[in-house]
Amino acid sequence: MSTTMIETARVDAFFTVAEARSDRWRTLVKAVNTWQASASDHLPDREADRAAVAASLSELRQWEDFFAYPGEALLRRLDERIASGDSIDAARVIHQISMALSSHSYRENVGEWEAGDDSQSMLREVVKGLGQEGTPHKPYFEVLIVSPSGPSARAQAAQELRKLRRQQDRFVYESVVVGSFEDAVLGTILNGSIQAVVIYDSIPFASVHNSPILRQFLIDYLSPEVIKKAPQDYGLTLAHALKAIRPELDIYLLSDRDVEKLAGDAAASCIRRIFYQVEEPLEIHLSILDGVADRFETPYFDNLQKYAQRPIGTFHALPVARGKSIFKSNWIRDMGSFYGVNLFLAESSATTGGLDSLLEPTGNIKVAQDKAARAFGADRVFFVTNGTSTSNKMVEQALLRPGDIVLVDRNCHKSHHYGAVLSGALPLYIEAFPLTKYSMYGAVPLRSIKKALLDLKKEGKLDRARMLVLTNCTFDGHIYNVERVMEECLAIKPDLIFLWDEAWFGFARFSPFYRRRTAMGAAASLEKKFKDPAYRSAYQTQSIAFGKDLDASDESLVDMRLLANPEKVRIRVYQTNSTHKSMSALRQGSMVLVKDEDYESVEEQFHEAVFTHASTSPNLQIIASLDIARRQMELEGYELVNRSIQLALDIRREVNSHPLISKYFRVLGADDMIPAPFRNSGFVDYFTAGNNWAKSLSALREDEFALDVTRLTLVCGSAGFDGTQFKNMLAADYDIQLNKTSRNSVLLQTNINNTRSDVANLIKVLADISRDIEKRLAHGTETEREAFAARVKGLMENVPDLPNFSFFHKHFREISASITGEGDIRTAFFCAYGEEDCEHIKLASPEIDKRLKDGPELVSANFVIPYPPGFPIMVPGQVITVDTIDFMRKLDVKEIHGYNAALGLKLLKASVLDAK
Numbered sequence: 001m002s003t004t005m006i007e008t009a010r011v012d013a014f015f016t017v018a019e020a021r022s023d024r025w026r027t028l029v030k031a032v033n034t035w036q037a038s039a040s041d042h043l044p045d046r047e048a049d050r051a052a053v054a055a056s057l058s059e060l061r062q063w064e065d066f067f068a069y070p071g072e073a074l075l076r077r078l079d080e081r082i083a084s085g086d087s088i089d090a091a092r093v094i095h096q097i098s099m100a101l102s103s104h105s106y107r108e109n110v111g112e113w114e115a116g117d118d119s120q121s122m123l124r125e126v127v128k129g130l131g132q133e134g135t136p137h138k139p140y141f142e143v144l145i146v147s148p149s150g151p152s153a154r155a156q157a158a159q160e161l162r163k164l165r166r167q168q169d170r171f172v173y174e175s176v177v178v179g180s181f182e183d184a185v186l187g188t189i190l191n192g193s194i195q196a197v198v199i200y201d202s203i204p205f206a207s208v209h210n211s212p213i214l215r216q217f218l219i220d221y222l223s224p225e226v227i228k229k230a231p232q233d234y235g236l237t238l239a240h241a242l243k244a245i246r247p248e249l250d251i252y253l254l255s256d257r258d259v260e261k262l263a264g265d266a267a268a269s270c271i272r273r274i275f276y277q278v279e280e281p282l283e284i285h286l287s288i289l290d291g292v293a294d295r296f297e298t299p300y301f302d303n304l305q306k307y308a309q310r311p312i313g314t315f316h317a318l319p320v321a322r323g324k325s326i327f328k329s330n331w332i333r334d335m336g337s338f339y340g341v342n343l344f345l346a347e348s349s350a351t352t353g354g355l356d357s358l359l360e361p362t363g364n365i366k367v368a369q370d371k372a373a374r375a376f377g378a379d380r381v382f383f384v385t386n387g388t389s390t391s392n393k394m395v396e397q398a399l400l401r402p403g404d405i406v407l408v409d410r411n412c413h414k415s416h417h418y419g420a421v422l423s424g425a426l427p428l429y430i431e432a433f434p435l436t437k438y439s440m441y442g443a444v445p446l447r448s449i450k451k452a453l454l455d456l457k458k459e460g461k462l463d464r465a466r467m468l469v470l471t472n473c474t475f476d477g478h479i480y481n482v483e484r485v486m487e488e489c490l491a492i493k494p495d496l497i498f499l500w501d502e503a504w505f506g507f508a509r510f511s512p513f514y515r516r517r518t519a520m521g522a523a524a525s526l527e528k529k530f531k532d533p534a535y536r537s538a539y540q541t542q543s544i545a546f547g548k549d550l551d552a553s554d555e556s557l558v559d560m561r562l563l564a565n566p567e568k569v570r571i572r573v574y575q576t577n578s579t580h581k582s583m584s585a586l587r588q589g590s591m592v593l594v595k596d597e598d599y600e601s602v603e604e605q606f607h608e609a610v611f612t613h614a615s616t617s618p619n620l621q622i623i624a625s626l627d628i629a630r631r632q633m634e635l636e637g638y639e640l641v642n643r644s645i646q647l648a649l650d651i652r653r654e655v656n657s658h659p660l661i662s663k664y665f666r667v668l669g670a671d672d673m674i675p676a677p678f679r680n681s682g683f684v685d686y687f688t689a690g691n692n693w694a695k696s697l698s699a700l701r702e703d704e705f706a707l708d709v710t711r712l713t714l715v716c717g718s719a720g721f722d723g724t725q726f727k728n729m730l731a732a733d734y735d736i737q738l739n740k741t742s743r744n745s746v747l748l749q750t751n752i753n754n755t756r757s758d759v760a761n762l763i764k765v766l767a768d769i770s771r772d773i774e775k776r777l778a779h780g781t782e783t784e785r786e787a788f789a790a791r792v793k794g795l796m797e798n799v800p801d802l803p804n805f806s807f808f809h810k811h812f813r814e815i816s817a818s819i820t821g822e823g824d825i826r827t828a829f830f831c832a833y834g835e836e837d838c839e840h841i842k843l844a845s846p847e848i849d850k851r852l853k854d855g856p857e858l859v860s861a862n863f864v865i866p867y868p869p870g871f872p873i874m875v876p877g878q879v880i881t882v883d884t885i886d887f888m889r890k891l892d893v894k895e896i897h898g899y900n901a902a903l904g905l906k907l908l909k910a911s912v913l914d915a916k
């Protein structure tokens with residue numbers, strides 16, 4: 001396949017598979033309607049219209065090979081109807097299929113698989129086992145069969161599996177049969193309903209389809225040596241390739257080789273079961289169902305449902321358990337009818353009755369956590385019912401000791417700052433790059449992190465640097481090159497622990513593109529890399545030049561690509577994620593993921609941290625929802641995440657290309673959000689002219705930062721609205737809620753809950769607002785137009801500089817002349833507990849200017865966090881500088897945590913600091 005084909009592939013083509021498929025069917029519906037009208041009126045165009053339908057169907061057919069429905073039989077019938085000129089029946093079948101596809105009714109309804117004539121014996125076989133009306137819902141999925149045999153033998157194989165369906169099966173599946181390695185990859189990418197893959201060994205390699213996206217995907221995932229393998233190895237190689245795309249899939253291998261040997265091969269560990277060819281079709285069928293059941297089972301939720309049905313008398317706390325105080329009440333019965341009886345039946349403060357204990361899980365919570373670990377690629381998972389604010393504090397308390405140094409993005413969530421206060425570790429703040437124009441910060445450049453570590457090394461304090469905390473992705477969508485950050489930091493400090501706050505990014509595991517940039521994805525990749533002989537020899541070369549412990553001058557190391565010592569490194573990676581922010585968990589549902597090869601050494605303290613922070617009355621529904629969120633992501637996360645990315649791309653494209661909306665609003669692209677030096681690949685943005693799929697992928701692979709497209713910064717200052725004003729207007733007048741705001745922008749987010757209708761509604765609202773502005777400006781006076789222009793200028797150009805972290809007051813520094821900036825935030829924090837040790841000075845007071853000029857230094861007694869932007873512009877013990885005061889004075893937001901305008905800034909008295 002030529003590179004030009006790769007280059008012409010539409011950049012969002014991968015994500016728009018589902019959309020493109022329904023669009024293609026809609027085009028076919030239109031064509032057949034036209035044909036039917038011209039045929040019934042015997043118009044001269046009817047032959048041309050028939051040909052148009054045939055062409056539209058053949059365009060669509062190549063894609064349909066990867067989906068079970070409508071399937072070969074229905075499509076063949078359609079071909080026949082078109083060929084015989086039966087426009088009425090062709091239209092009927094096309095309408096039926098198109099409707100079934102858009103409503104997914106074919107998953108439930110037998111009739112959708114039938115073409116409505118008498119020769120349906122085969123189709124009746126097809127539908128045997130699908131849910132009938134009135135029977136309980138049986139989840140439907142598809143199985144990909146990869147077989148080297150010809151089309152008729154392949155159809156036969158699918159038919160064999162169908163015959164094995166039994167009434168008692170919990171699920172029903174249909175097979176999609178493909179004949180090559182490449183088609184199997186394509187089917188896995190395109191068809192999100194596939195849950196299991198059955199691979200016959202000795203499959204050929206090349207696809208019969210011509211897909212540039214597939215080509216790029218293969219280049220991206222498979223090394224040329226792999227592709228050159230002998231055909232008999234393709235089965236195993238394919239299993240690895242498919243797992244790299246969708247790790248949740250169950251893979252079965254059918255081989256006529258030495259299966260016993262193959263089964264013992266470590267490389268076959270990604271295969272769920274190996275069979276000796278087709279000697280046991282029923283076993284294959286049962287294994288397929290069993291594999292899906294394993295992901296479907298939600299041990300905690302399943303048990304909670306059973307518990308709710310039992311007649312239990314409670315003599316413990318929690319009167320709402322069983323709901324009697326509610327349903328019998330004269331006054332609060334509406335609570336019961338609103339929430340429904342199950343919520344109360346499923347409540348208990350007991351940990352008996354199979355409910356397990358979140359604090360010391362040994363039963364179904366433990367199993368649920370283990371399943372979550374499998375799903376998210378961790379060694380172990382802890383469920384947390386008080387949000388990631390708590391997860392972060394747990395991890396920090398567990399791993400940091402008083403006096404340890406923790407390198408942390410100053411712009412991180414406040415839980416990390418409090419984590420340092422609680423643990424007594426000294427935060428060494430490293431700055432993210434600023435995006436002053438939009439009053440927000442980006443992410444922390446690797447160079448700054450390395451410099452901080454090398455400075456610590458220079459001062460002999462590297463051994464105390466225990467952890468690096470970064471937010472991935474940031475609130476505004478900056479994604480780190482996680483693997484590179486960890487690899488280079490480990491080159492300087494081989495046992496550094498990483499805490500990746502992926503509060504917003506838990507879903508990313510289920511996108512093959514984002515996964516590599518997640519904590520767990522990158523940790524797995526490093527694990528492999530450090531064992532690779534090629535890496536080991538590259539490290540040897542580096543150590544000959546720079547010494548085993550990198551003793552070259554700091555300056556050169558900061559800019560050099562560093563390799564870690566594979567003999568010395570310890571992979572110690574923690575991730576926290578607000579499952580409730582991006583998956584179907586109830587609010588506050590959060591998880592801690594652990595991949596730490598030295599976990600045993602911190603296990604006890606980890607439990608202490610859980611005991612410190614977790615409530616002894618965790619909410620059972622939140623625990624159940626974490627279990628359910630895991631089930632959903634393992635079974636449909638891939639499809640749902642793709643859709644949310646696709647919707648975000650739709651919004652970006654529509655807003656920025658709409659002739660009216662784009663006059664006043666704009667969604668910021670990667671080029672606006674990430675300065676060019678951090679986009680080494682030369683990538684500009686997804687929709688920039690000349691961009692293509694290959695460039696987008698290489699940016700995701702190489703660049704220091706990438707932009708999460710689902711986080712959309714919509715500039716509204718150019719429409720004359722500040723962020724808060726626009727957010728309030730959308731909520732009050734249009735029932736649209738959004739994420740956060742900045743001075744001149746708002747942040748929108750798509751997630752697995754969004755639909756194309758939501759996008760259409762948003763675009764319509766933006767068009768309406770733009771039209772209103774247009775009208776106002778056209779009909780207003782010149783003075784009004786000038787006032788609008790001035791307002792826009794003020795919002796877009798008069799933006800305050802963002803203040804960097806200054807430094808800790810010398811009383812909170814061990815050696816005030818030290819070149820590294822860590823400080824004892826805990827002592828500073830508790831200093832403020834003595835009211836007599838604090839003073840307040842009003843922000844506008846000349847006293848502030850005098851102190852800034854002549855001293856004594858102004859030292860913050862507490863955290864001051866304005867919303868927006870939401871990061872602490874002052875932390876306890878920090879010396880307040882002119883920059884910070886200027887920023888505070890220009891700030892026009894109402895919500896500033898830690899600041900009482902009536903009293904002024906809370907400061908530690910100079911006399912107290914001097915006395916220490």
Ligand SMILES: Cc1ncc(COP(=O)(O)O)c(C=O)c1O
Nearest residue numbers: 387388389390413471501503578
């Ligand atoms: C980066 C980051 N980490 C942690 C949190 C806290 O998460 P939760 O709301 O689940 O407590 C947030 C909340 O917005 C966040 O943005």
